[in-house]
Each structure stands twice: as structure tokens, then as C-alpha cells.
Amino acid sequence: MISAVAIALTASGTTAMAAPTAGNPRPAALAPVAADAPRGTLVSVERLRTLTAREVAAELAGDKAGAWDTGAVRYGLTTYRIVYRTVDPHGRPTTASGLLALPRNGERRLRTVSFTHGTELSKTDVASVSTSVWDQAPALTHASAGFATVLPDYLGLGLGPGFHPWMDVPSETTAALDMLRASRAVARSQGRELRRDVLVTGFSQGASAALGLARSLQDGDDDFFRLRAVAPISGAYSFRDAELPALLAGQTEPKASVIYSALTLVAFNRPHHLYDTPAQVFRAPYDRTIGGLLDGTHTGREVEAGTPDTIDALLTPRGRAMLAHPTARLAAALRTADGVCTDWTPRAPIRLYYADADEQAVPANTAHCHTALRARGVHAPTINLGTPDYGGSRHLGSQQAGTAAVVRWFRSLG
Incomplete structure (x- = not known):
């Protein structure tokens, strides 16, 4: 979910x-x-x-x-x-x-x-x-x-x-x-x-x-x-068939869309190894900061201030493609999440x-x-x-x- x-x-x-x-x-x-x-x-x-x-x-x-x-x-x-x-x-x-x-x-x-x-x-x-x-x-x-x-x-x-x-x-x-x-x-x-x-x-x-x-x-x-x-x-x-498409299509609140997209890639990468380096999925300068921002020690206001206003300013083409068309490890993780229904x-x-x-x-x-x-x-x-x-x-x-x-x-x- x-x-x-x-x-x-x-x-x-x-x-x-x-x-x-x-x-x-x-x-x-x-x-x-x-x-x-x-x-x-x-x-x-x-x-x-x-x-x-x-x-x-x-x-x-x-x-x-x-x-x-x-x-x-x-x-x-x-x-x-x-x-x-x-x-x-x-x-x-x-x-x-x-x-x-x-x-x-x-x-x-x-x-x-x-x-x-x-x-x-x-x-x-x-x-x-x-x-x-x-x-x-x-x-x-x-x-x-x-x-x-x-x-x-x-x-x-x-x-x-x-x-x-x-x-x-x-x-x-x-x-x-x-x-x-x-x-x-x-x-x-x-x-x-x-x-x-x-x-x-x-x-x-x-x-x-x-x-x-x-x-x-x-x-x-x-x-x-x-x-x-x-x-x-x-x-x-x-998450795969309704939420992620809505985030990427701009159907949700922009800043929330940015933060949820970042959370998905950072949190799912920790156990499932979706990418080798943050720069593969996050644009500079966020590739150097996003993991630290989402480590649980920062307030919502700090995360908001440290992230861009649009998904395209956050994600590389590869990062966006990973969310738009999940495959392999991410697809398997999302099947587990969506299995609640x-x-x-x-x-x-x-x-x-x-x-x-x-x-x-x-x-x-x-x-x-x-x-x-x-x-x-x-x-x-x-x-x-x-x-x-x-x-x-x-x-x-x-x-x-x-x-x-x-x-x-x-x-x-x-």
C-alpha cells in the first residue's frame, strides 16, 4: 500500500x-x-x-x-x-x-x-x-x-x-x-x-x-x-496501477508527489537494490542529499525545503522510467504492497x-x-x-x- x-x-x-x-x-x-x-x-x-x-x-x-x-x-x-x-x-x-x-x-x-x-x-x-x-x-x-x-x-x-x-x-x-x-x-x-x-x-x-x-x-x-x-x-x-501513475501525471499535490517519488526510490532501494548510485535516478544536487534528508532525522519542513517543486526537477529519465514502468525487483516489491487487496x-x-x-x-x-x-x-x-x-x-x-x-x-x- x-x-x-x-x-x-x-x-x-x-x-x-x-x-x-x-x-x-x-x-x-x-x-x-x-x-x-x-x-x-x-x-x-x-x-x-x-x-x-x-x-x-x-x-x-x-x-x-x-x-x-x-x-x-x-x-x-x-x-x-x-x-x-x-x-x-x-x-x-x-x-x-x-x-x-x-x-x-x-x-x-x-x-x-x-x-x-x-x-x-x-x-x-x-x-x-x-x-x-x-x-x-x-x-x-x-x-x-x-x-x-x-x-x-x-x-x-x-x-x-x-x-x-x-x-x-x-x-x-x-x-x-x-x-x-x-x-x-x-x-x-x-x-x-x-x-x-x-x-x-x-x-x-x-x-x-x-x-x-x-x-x-x-x-x-x-x-x-x-x-x-x-x-x-x-x-x-x-501503488503500481493507481498511485504511481497519478503522481507522475500531476494528478496529486506537487510537493507531495515529489516527496513520495523520492521515498519510493530511496526506501525501496535499501532492501531491494534498485540502483547502484543515487545519481542514476536523482538529478544533481539531490543525488547527494536526498538519502540523508529521508533518514528519519529531518522534519517535514526540512524535507520540503530540500526537495524541488516538480518530479522532473528531481528525477533523471531513468528514475522516472523506473517509477512509470516498474520491472524486476521494484515490480516484485510493489506486488507485495498491492497484495493487501x-x-x-x-x-x-x-x-x-x-x-x-x-x-x-x-x-x-x-x-x-x-x-x-x-x-x-x-x-x-x-x-x-x-x-x-x-x-x-x-x-x-x-x-x-x-x-x-x-x-x-x-x-x-x-
């Missing part, structure tokens, strides 16, 4: 970027954990915030880029930063981080929501580290409605080491599944229990990740958790949420996914969110409108 992500958020600065909370302690370590400990083993956990229902509602309603719906707010909540054992794209042991939000509703056994986030350029722009309303809102919305809410940072973001393997659905899936396992342990330490059924949702890049996690749960990859329903929002599920048959309820004229994740992605699922006999209604706006972005607005719609649907499932 790729794509469209919170680039408009990070690149255009529609939301304040939170630096890692200066002065906040890092998560408190538990007993030493071996590098080969089972996946999902807790490495550290730290309680971050406890909010009343009124404080949750005030935070959601007070977002300067656009107020979030507070209609589902019923309870206060407590959030926890978690670091846990997982595996990298090659199956080697590593760690990842994420945020767990538990409602303060007096219930011991909690329904569970997994939310996977959209693209972030900086390691710090994720829910376990950032304090921006944008990053916190999905956790606040679902937890205050009564759900235990699990938000993995993915590999290489938050407190995770190394580079983030962007749009790598297999590692997004393992990170999300292992975050569920670690969250179950934290809940137990608080005298709570996560129910087996998981309600899965995610936005943009995280929409594909949500479908990857849903497929994993349905396949029985965990002995405890199972899939209850899945509701992805504004995904780029057809084509390679399985969901048996749980599923809805696909999207916005009209999305300037980043073009609606053709949702149409492709819907058609692929229908061909497998799956009833997957597409839910049109209209033309929502968040800080001038319809794409980001779809996360805001979609989060409100999804929490209502999840509550109706019982």
Missing part, C-alpha cells in the same frame, strides 16, 4: 511538530530482555498521561488545524509508551515502540482497536513520542469511546533503531502484531485484559498496514488474537473509507481495492467521506472524518 501519508502534515507543517518530549524520561526498563526473546516481549513501558473525559474532549476540539469530532468521548484514559521485541524485514531480532491507550471506564475486559498511522518523515512524529493532536487523536478518540487502543510506530520510527522500511507491508504487519502482544502484557499489569477480537483500522500508509495486520490475524498468526473487523482509510492500495479473502466485516478528490491518495486506489475484493466474493462497501478539510488538506481531513466514522461503526459491532 503505499502512500499517501501524513506528508502534508509533516511537509507543509499544518500541524505543530512535536520534538521528542525534552526532559521526559525514556521508558523505564523492565528486567533485562535477551535479544532472542519471543516477539512481543516487553522491553520497557512508561505511563505518559492520564486524562479525564473532559480533558480528552477539550484536546480534540482545540486542534488549531481543525477540531476533531468528540461525539464518541465517554471516558478518561491513560496512555503508555511501550518498547518491545519484534523482527526486522529479514526476520532478525530488533525492537520497536508504540503507544497504548486504556480507557478509564471500570471494565476489566476491553475491546481492542489497532490503529496504524500514515507516513511520517521524522522519527519523532509518532504517537509514542509526539504530543501533537494529529498524532494523538486516533488514540484519544477510540480509547475515550471505551476501546483499548494500540498504535504501533512501525520499525525505525519512535524509539526504534535504524531506518524505517517505508511501505513494507510485511514488517508493518509483524510490528503491529507484536505491538498487540506487548500491549496485552501491559494491560495485564494494570489488572485489565484485552479481548481476543481485534478491530483494525489505519490511515494512508497505515491503511495498507491495517489490511496486512487483518490478513495476519485471520490467518491465525497469533494464538490469541483474531480479526473482528477492518476499516482502512484513504489507502494507496494500488488481491492476495486474500477477508471473512470479517470490512469497509473502505475515502475522500473525494484526495490530493494524495487518489480515490482510484480504493476503487481498485473494492474491485479486487469483489472479484473474490467479498462485500466491502466503500464509504465516501465527502470533502473533509484539515489544515488545507483533503487527505488529512479524511483521517479526521474517517476516525469519527470508524469509531461509530466499531461501537455498533458490539
Whole structure:
């Protein structure tokens, strides 16, 4: 799945970027954990915030880029930063981080929501580290409605080491599944229990990740958790046949198109070796700078300032041809990403949420996914969110409108 992500958020600065909370302690370590400990083993956990229902509602309603719906707010909540054992794209042991939000509703056994986030350029722009309303809102919305809410940072973001393997659905899936396992342990330490059924949702890049996690749960990859329903929002599920052509044809917001094109070549080159030197695909001077800009240590504004305004100013003819007509290794990687809609048959309820004229994740992605699922006999209604706006972005607005719609649907499932 790729794509469209919170680039408009990070690149255009529609939301304040939170630096890692200066002065906040890092998560408190538990007993030493071996590098080969089972996946999902807790490495550290730290309680971050406890909010009343009124404080949750005030935070959601007070977002300067656009107020979030507070209609589902019923309870206060407590959030926890978690670091846990997982595996990298090659199956080697590593760690990842994420945020767990538990409602303060007096219930011991909690329904569970997994939310996977959209693209972030900086390691710090994720829910376990950032304090921006944008990053916190999905956790606040679902937890205050009564759900235990699990938000993995993915590999290489938050407190995770190394580079983030962007749009790598297999590692997004393992990170999300292992975050569920670690969250179950934290809940137990608080005298709570996560129910087996998981309600899965995610936005943009995280929409594909949500479908990857849903497929994993349905396949029985965990002995405890199972899939209850899945509701992805504004995904780029057809990266090769819908999203990349739209980027190259100028059908998406220009700066987002530039950054997504760069991300595709840089991120996919790391595991798949698409080119020998950056100069083969990136024009000067970007061939010397683009890899460093996208290493996770730069803010969206820095990436925006360090990239050109058009794809043709960024890419060499070879670079553009590689995206227009993917072959060999890139084609294989894109087949894996696009397989979230084509390679399985969901048996749980599923809805696909999207916005009209999305300037980043073009609606053709949702149409492709819907058609692929229908061909497998799956009833997957597409839910049109209209033309929502968040800080001038319809794409980001779809996360805001979609989060409100999804929490209502999840509550109706019982």
C-alpha cells in the first residue's frame, strides 16, 4: 500500500511538530530482555498521561488545524509508551515502540482497536513520542469511546533503531502484531485484559498496514488474537496501477508527489537494490542529499525545503522510467504492497473509507481495492467521506472524518 501519508502534515507543517518530549524520561526498563526473546516481549513501558473525559474532549476540539469530532468521548484514559521485541524485514531480532491507550471506564475486559498511522518523515512524529493532536487523536478518540487502543510506530520510527522500511507491508504487519502482544502484557499489569477480537483500522500508509495486520490475524498468526473487523482509510492500495501513475501525471499535490517519488526510490532501494548510485535516478544536487534528508532525522519542513517543486526537477529519465514502468525487483516489491487487496479473502466485516478528490491518495486506489475484493466474493462497501478539510488538506481531513466514522461503526459491532 503505499502512500499517501501524513506528508502534508509533516511537509507543509499544518500541524505543530512535536520534538521528542525534552526532559521526559525514556521508558523505564523492565528486567533485562535477551535479544532472542519471543516477539512481543516487553522491553520497557512508561505511563505518559492520564486524562479525564473532559480533558480528552477539550484536546480534540482545540486542534488549531481543525477540531476533531468528540461525539464518541465517554471516558478518561491513560496512555503508555511501550518498547518491545519484534523482527526486522529479514526476520532478525530488533525492537520497536508504540503507544497504548486504556480507557478509564471500570471494565476489566476491553475491546481492542489497532490503529496504524500514515507516513511520517521524522522519527519523532509518532504517537509514542509526539504530543501533537494529529498524532494523538486516533488514540484519544477510540480509547475515550471505551476501546483499548494500540498504535504501533512501525520499525525505525519512535524509539526504534535504524531506518524505517517505508511501505513494507510485511514488517508493518509483524510490528503491529507484536505491538498487540506487548500491549496485552501491559494491560495485564494494570489488572485489565484485552479481548481476543481485534478491530483494525489505519490511515494512508497505515491503511495498507491495517489490511496486512487483518490478513495476519485471520490467518491465525497469533494464538490469541483474531480479526473482528477492518476499516482502512484513504489507502494507496494500488501503488503500481493507481498511485504511481497519478503522481507522475500531476494528478496529486506537487510537493507531495515529489516527496513520495523520492521515498519510493530511496526506501525501496535499501532492501531491494534498485540502483547502484543515487545519481542514476536523482538529478544533481539531490543525488547527494536526498538519502540523508529521508533518514528519519529531518522534519517535514526540512524535507520540503530540500526537495524541488516538480518530479522532473528531481528525477533523471531513468528514475522516472523506473517509477512509470516498474520491472524486476521494484515490480516484485510493489506486488507485495498491492497484495493487501488481491492476495486474500477477508471473512470479517470490512469497509473502505475515502475522500473525494484526495490530493494524495487518489480515490482510484480504493476503487481498485473494492474491485479486487469483489472479484473474490467479498462485500466491502466503500464509504465516501465527502470533502473533509484539515489544515488545507483533503487527505488529512479524511483521517479526521474517517476516525469519527470508524469509531461509530466499531461501537455498533458490539
